[in-house]
Amino acid sequence: MLNEKLLDVISHEGVVSLVTCSNNESHVANTWNSYINATEDGRLLIPAAGMIKTQKNIEENDKIKVTIGSKEVMGYRSLGTGFLIEGSAKFVKSGADFDMMKEKFSFLNRVLEITVTSAKQTI
Numbered sequence: 001m002l003n004e005k006l007l008d009v010i011s012h013e014g015v016v017s018l019v020t021c022s023n024n025e026s027h028v029a030n031t032w033n034s035y036i037n038a039t040e041d042g043r044l045l046i047p048a049a050g051m052i053k054t055q056k057n058i059e060e061n062d063k064i065k066v067t068i069g070s071k072e073v074m075g076y077r078s079l080g081t082g083f084l085i086e087g088s089a090k091f092v093k094s095g096a097d098f099d100m101m102k103e104k105f106s107f108l109n110r111v112l113e114i115t116v117t118s119a120k121q122t123i
Contacts, residue, residue: 064114
């Protein structure tokens with residue numbers, strides 16, 4: 001699910017948008033590409049310190065959309081590419097993934113875990 005091009009995008013800095021929805025109202029939160037940890041089994045782990053509205057939405061509707069891009073990775077026609085990722089999400093407060101992320105990002109108090117169901121290159 002997480003192909004080489006997407007992993008290349010994650011390895012370059014850029015802005016990530018996290019879109020959640022509940023009660024027919026969408027919410028967008030942002031983070032950085034460099035905060036994303038892609039697991040071998042295709043999940044995305046993102047440190048969370050805030051994301052209060054994002055967590056509330058996920059508790060009501062676990063579906064999430066993520067956009068990520070980098071102007072430094074070759075796209076379809078020129079330099080610069082991005083992805084639309086869809087999946088389900090939850091917040092993790094303990095366990096091996098939490099401990100590993102806490103070592104990397106001391107500021108976190110939870111980890112946003114995304115199970116990817118679709119990752120489509122957009123440009």
